[in-house]
Amino acid sequence: MNAPRLTYDSVVVRPVSVPLRRKVVSRVGFFDHWPIILIDLHTKEGVVGRSYLEPYLEKSARYIVPVVRDLVDSRKGQAIVPVADFQAGRKSLNLIGYEGVAMIANAGIDMAAWDALAKAAGMPLAVLLGGSVGPVPAYNSNGLWLTDPATLAAEAAELVAEGGFAGLKLRLGRDRLEDDLEALRQVRSGAGDDIKLMVDFNQGLTLGDAIHRCHALDDQGLYWFEEPTTYNNLEGYARLARDLKTPLQLGENFYGPRELYRALQLGAGDYVMPDMMRIGGVTGWMRSVGIAAAAGVEVSTHLYPEVSAHLMRVTETAHWLEWQDWADPILREPFVVKDSQIQVPERPGIGIEWDEAAVKRFAIG
Numbered sequence: 370m371n372a373p374r375l376t377y378d379s380v381v382v383r384p385v386s387v388p389l390r391r392k393v394v395s396r397v398g399f400f401d402h403w404p405i406i407l408i409d410l411h412t413k414e415g416v417v418g419r420s421y422l423e424p425y426l427e428k429s430a431r432y433i434v435p436v437v438r439d440l441v442d443s444r445k446g447q448a449i450v451p452v453a454d455f456q457a458g459r460k461s462l463n464l465i466g467y468e469g470v471a472m473i474a475n476a477g478i479d480m481a482a483w484d485a486l487a488k489a490a491g492m493p494l495a496v497l498l499g500g501s502v503g504p505v506p507a508y509n510s511n512g513l514w515l516t517d518p519a520t521l522a523a524e525a526a527e528l529v530a531e532g533g534f535a536g537l538k539l540r541l542g543r544d545r546l547e548d549d550l551e552a553l554r555q556v557r558s559g560a561g562d563d564i565k566l567m568v569d570f571n572q573g574l575t576l577g578d579a580i581h582r583c584h585a586l587d588d589q590g591l592y593w594f595e596e597p598t599t600y601n602n603l604e605g606y607a608r609l610a611r612d613l614k615t616p617l618q619l620g621e622n623f624y625g626p627r628e629l630y631r632a633l634q635l636g637a638g639d640y641v642m643p644d645m646m647r648i649g650g651v652t653g654w655m656r657s658v659g660i661a662a663a664a665g666v667e668v669s670t671h672l673y674p675e676v677s678a679h680l681m682r683v684t685e686t687a688h689w690l691e692w693q694d695w696a697d698p699i700l701r702e703p704f705v706v707k708d709s710q711i712q713v714p715e716r717p718g719i720g721i722e723w724d725e726a727a728v729k730r731f732a733i734g
Contacts, residue, residue: 373416373486373489373490374414374448374489375412375413375414375416375448375449375485375486375489376412376413376414376446376447376448376449377410377412377413377441377444377445377446377447377448377449378411378412378413378445378446379411379441379442379445380408380409380410380411380437380438380441380442380478380481381407381408381409381411382406382407382408382409382434382437382438383406383407383409383728383732384404384405384406384407384427384430384434384732384733384734385404385405385406385407385699385728385731385732385733386402386403386404386405386427386731386733387402387403387404387405387695387696387698387699387731388401388402388403388698388731389401389402389403389695390511390694391511391512391514391524392514393514394514394515394516394540395514395515395540395571395573396515396540396542396570396571396572396573397571397572397573398425400425402427403423403695404423404424404425404426404427404429404430404733405421405422405423405695405696405699406421406422406423406424406430406433406434406437406477407419407421407699407723407728408420408421408422408437408477408478408480408481409481410441410478410481410482410484410485412449412485413446414489416485416488416489417485417488418480418481418482418483418484418485418486418488418718419481419484419718419719419721419722419723420477420478420480420481420484420650420676420719420721421477421673421696421721422473422476422477422646423646423672423673423695423696424473424646427733430733432470433470433473433474433477436462436470436471436474437474437477437478440458440461440474440475440478441478443461449482449485449486451479451482451483451486451650451651451652452652454478454479454482455475455479455649455650455652455653458474458475458478458479459471459472459475459649462474462475467624467625468624468625469624472624472625472646472647472649472653473646473647475649475650476645476646476647476648476649476650476653477646477650478650479649479650479651479652479653480645480650480651480676480719483497483650483651483652483719484676484718484719484721485718487717487718487719488717488718490717491717492717493679493713493714493715493716493717493718493720494651494676494679494680494718494719494720495678495679495680495682495683495713498651498655498679498680498682498683499683500679500682500683501682502682502712502713502714502715503682503712503713504710504711504712504713505678505681505682505687505690505710505711505712505713506535506688506689506690506709506710507532507534507536507674507689507690507691507692507706507709507710507711508534508535508536508537508538508565508567508689508690508691508692508709509528509529509531509532509534509536509537509538509692510537510538510567510691510692510693511528511531511692511693511694511695512524512525512527512528513525513528513537513538513539513540513552513556514540515540515541515542515543518548518551518552518554518555519555520555521539521552521555521556521559522555522556522558522559523559524559525537525555525556525557525558525559525560525564526559526560528560529559529560529561529564531706532692532706532707532708532709533707533708533709534564534692534709535563535564535565535709536564536565536566536567536592536689536709537556537560537564537565537566537567538567538568538569538691539552539553539556539566539567539568539569540568540569540570540571541553541568541569541570541582541586542570542571542573542574542582542597546582546585546586549582549586550586550589553566553586553589565592566590566591566592567591567592567593567595567618567689568586568591568592568593568594568595569595569596570582570594570595570596570597570598571596572596572597572598572599572600573597574597574598575598576598576599576602576605576608578598579597579598579605579609580608580609580612582597583597583609583613583615584612584613586615587613587614587615588614589615591615592615592616593615593616593617593618593639593640594609594613594615594616594617594618595617595618595619595642596618596619596621596622597609600619600621600622601622603631603632603635603637604635604637606619606632606635606637606638607635607636607637610636610637610638610639611636616638616639616640617637617638617639617640618638618639618640618641618642618669619632619637619638619640619641619642620632620638620640620641620642620643620644620671621642621643621644621647621671621672622644622647623641623643623644623647623648623657624647624648624649625647625648625649625653625657626648626649626653626656626657626660629641629643629648629657629660629661630660633660633661633664633666638666639666640666640667640668640669640688641657641661641666641667641668641669642668642669642670642671642691643657643658643668643670643671644671644672644673645670645671645672645673645676645677646672646673651676651680654680654684655680655683658680658684658685658686659685661686662684662685662686665686666686667686667687667688668681668684668686668687668688669688669689669690669691670689670690670691671691672691672693672695674690674691674692674693674704674711675696675700675704675719675720675721676719677690677691678690678704678711678713679713679719682713690711692706692711698724698727698731699723699724699727699728699731700721700722700723700724701721701722701723701724702720702722704720
């Protein structure tokens with residue numbers, strides 16, 4: 370079989386704002402719509418690679434979209450080689466820094482480039498990377514925000530039923546410990562005592578408050594504590610990881626493999642969960658998970674369930690996929706979730722195509 374050869378031609382980048390079924394109420398903000406930047410990478414050979422970015426803030430599209438366009442314009446006529454392109458793209462923007470918009474834009478292009486190569490090869494991305502299609506364990510992260518605890522029992526039952534889920538993401542960090550404990554009681558009453566609860570504080574606590582709150586919740590049988598304090602206080606995380614019985618999860622804010630490596634060197638967490646747009650797309654993920662595997666650290670995902678599912682099939686220490694359906698309204702055929710597993714489909718590439726009517730309906734600007 371000949372390896373696919375593709376050439377950069379152009380890119381179409383479209384921001385949309387998708388309404389959420391359940392409003393996000395967290396320590397990092399309130400969202401009733403979710404911004405998504407759609408990337409269609411066109412090649413001279415006629416193959417179109419697709420990916421998307423989730424930049425949290427709708428206004429951020431104003432400065433991410435032009436960077437994506439500029440990077441692709443600079444590669445017009447060149448062969449698509451994602452690993453080399455990722456490195457070159459980062460270096461081309463190093464004078465404004467390796468993190469932030471520079472990484473996000475490169476990650477979006479990287480995912481689309483890998484999608485195009487897998488389509489050209491006629492393979493699902495997981496197969497192109499040396500793996501196979503199949504199921505990936507997933508927990509439901511579509512709700513259980515910092516809302517009235519009295520509403521959480523019914524919501525937890527709904528979330529379990531959405532895909533036979535064995536695990537749920539619950540946000541904690543209310544002003545009073547008693548309210549967090551009541552939220553736990555309500556969720557377990559609705560989902561059952563056997564449910565795995567992945568608890569996320571969304572960086573909402575100071576280190577001192579995180580020490581108090583996590584110790585107070587340490588005997589509650591929680592599956593993990595996620596980002597109780599500011600993500601870049603790795604020394605503080607190392608202190609928490611040493612002192613707590615509940616495993617500590619972090620990593621959605623790692624900008625590239627070296628940040629993951631530094632966190633593991635410091636003993637800053639027990640699990641890691643890279644985010645596709647920050648870790649560097651497919652290329653950044655593949656470089657990072659080898660580091661985690663060498664340390665024996667299990668890897669979960671953050672957002673981007675479709676491409677993440679492919680990558681979990683080739684990740685040695687794959688753990689849990691974070692399931693969110695926030696992009697489903699603009700996808701022609703969303704992935705199937707059943708029995709707490711997301712199924713990687715037998716479709717070339719990542720397996721996503723846009724519902725163009727929905728894209729038009731939710732377009733920004």
